Amino acid sequence: MAGGRRSTASRTSRPPVAPSGTNNMVASQSKPGAVSPGRKEDDLTSPLSYPQAVPIPDIPHDSPFTFEVIMFLYTSAALGLQYLNLYRTVWWLPHSYTNQALNFYLIDPFTIAFSLTLLSRRLVWLCIRAAIIYFLPVSPSGRFVNGSKFCTIGMILLILGYLAYFVVQNHSMVNILYLVYPASVYFILFGAAASPFIDLSPGSQGRVKIYKDKVGTFRTNLAAAGGVPTSPELIRMEVAITKTDFNTRLKQVLFNTIISAYYSGFIPCAFSPSFLSYEVWWVSQHTLTTFLGCLTLYLVHCFPAGYNHLLHRTSLHLGHWLKMEGRISPNFYNQWSAASLWPGSAIVRHGKDLYKAEGVVNAAEPGNFSHVRYFYLFGDPSLLVCGLLVVQATLVSFQLMILAKSTFWYHLISQGILAFGNYYTLFKLTRDYLILSKIYKAEQMLIERFSPSFQE
Numbered sequence: 001m002a003g004g005r006r007s008t009a010s011r012t013s014r015p016p017v018a019p020s021g022t023n024n025m026v027a028s029q030s031k032p033g034a035v036s037p038g039r040k041e042d043d044l045t046s047p048l049s050y051p052q053a054v055p056i057p058d059i060p061h062d063s064p065f066t067f068e069v070i071m072f073l074y075t076s077a078a079l080g081l082q083y084l085n086l087y088r089t090v091w092w093l094p095h096s097y098t099n100q101a102l103n104f105y106l107i108d109p110f111t112i113a114f115s116l117t118l119l120s121r122r123l124v125w126l127c128i129r130a131a132i133i134y135f136l137p138v139s140p141s142g143r144f145v146n147g148s149k150f151c152t153i154g155m156i157l158l159i160l161g162y163l164a165y166f167v168v169q170n171h172s173m174v175n176i177l178y179l180v181y182p183a184s185v186y187f188i189l190f191g192a193a194a195s196p197f198i199d200l201s202p203g204s205q206g207r208v209k210i211y212k213d214k215v216g217t218f219r220t221n222l223a224a225a226g227g228v229p230t231s232p233e234l235i236r237m238e239v240a241i242t243k244t245d246f247n248t249r250l251k252q253v254l255f256n257t258i259i260s261a262y263y264s265g266f267i268p269c270a271f272s273p274s275f276l277s278y279e280v281w282w283v284s285q286h287t288l289t290t291f292l293g294c295l296t297l298y299l300v301h302c303f304p305a306g307y308n309h310l311l312h313r314t315s316l317h318l319g320h321w322l323k324m325e326g327r328i329s330p331n332f333y334n335q336w337s338a339a340s341l342w343p344g345s346a347i348v349r350h351g352k353d354l355y356k357a358e359g360v361v362n363a364a365e366p367g368n369f370s371h372v373r374y375f376y377l378f379g380d381p382s383l384l385v386c387g388l389l390v391v392q393a394t395l396v397s398f399q400l401m402i403l404a405k406s407t408f409w410y411h412l413i414s415q416g417i418l419a420f421g422n423y424y425t426l427f428k429l430t431r432d433y434l435i436l437s438k439i440y441k442a443e444q445m446l447i448e449r450f451s452p453s454f455q456e
Helices: 025-029 041-045 064-087 109-119 121-135 143-170 173-180 182-190 232-270 280-302 305-318 369-378 381-405 409-450
Strands: 210-212 218-220 320-324 340-343 347-350 353-358
Touching: 064 109, 064 121, 064 232, 064 280, 064 409, 109 121, 109 143, 109 232, 121 143, 143 173, 173 232, 182 232, 210 232, 210 305, 218 232, 218 305, 232 280, 232 305, 232 340, 232 369, 280 381, 280 409, 305 369, 305 381, 305 409, 320 347, 320 369, 369 381, 381 409
Parallel strands: none
Antiparallel strands: 210 218, 320 353, 347 353
């Protein structure tokens, strides 16, 4: 009847509540014939689709063995140059008491062997693992290889204990505490796990793993990685998995950076004779330069451009919610559902607060600060690379300034050699930043052009 009572759905502007189950709010808006209030009929000619990240090219990346060789050469050079700063001589003078550049008789060889053994532990394991796989018909991830890993750890610890015994004979107990102090940092970060000691890359999380496919794209074995997400629960699960993997990689970077700078920069100073006179400011800046150089090397290797793009793809599907202040009519919002994938600009109620969706699609949980941090941290894949590039450029500029102003031969040698490794890192960071920034700009242009949530 024309004057009869209208239904509830016709009296309100919000759609009726969908039945229980996975409810795709984005897909419901793109169904043929479904016209939302306030949208023109012509807008349906550009259907709303899920945001797709622009594919990233296959950027060359160092293999684990190549990186370990570079890292061992860099830290070994830093260790040798620190001994040069401490025990240099004036051997070029006509009446010098020695014809050698260093006072070798003051250097404890067991301390050097201890430091080199610890710095080369991952390289030793990679060589042993490669030999096992090459000569024996075993699987790279089989039990025999895993058992060999723990045997290698035991062998390295045995060698370190043997060298520490001789170090104890010539030094005080305080120096011995200096030598084993990083072990406490390891247990704080990794607990009783043994694999992080010689394995830089994190392992799989149960049956879920992050891998690199044949075209060089990082993916997870969840359906949401690199493809069209069909379930918001799957997207949030991938966020949790990639966040855990990111934190594990970051702990590895921090621990190994501290270990590298500690044993190649601080230990030579801590075990120097009490009567030795040296430039404290110079050896301190050498240690700091080594720390920053190792930090950027580890970050570039553990977080390559392809891995940053994986985190960006996940954040693109995650979205985030912006908390709204004040009150609005119930006709303009829906109750948030964990099984729904919400479109941009949607308004929902979660708990006692109202939230507005930001982004093209939204699978995040309103009020979850972990999801908000994830979205802003990885929303722009070039942001973190840009910050790291600024740090590396500052480090290289500082080294060039020292080389320009220094008049001592050992200053020029120590900074000149370390600068070569930092140039390599600067090149890789510049390359990654240029590629990621251009890809992100192109992606934003496509999203703003084809996504109705950005159109007026």
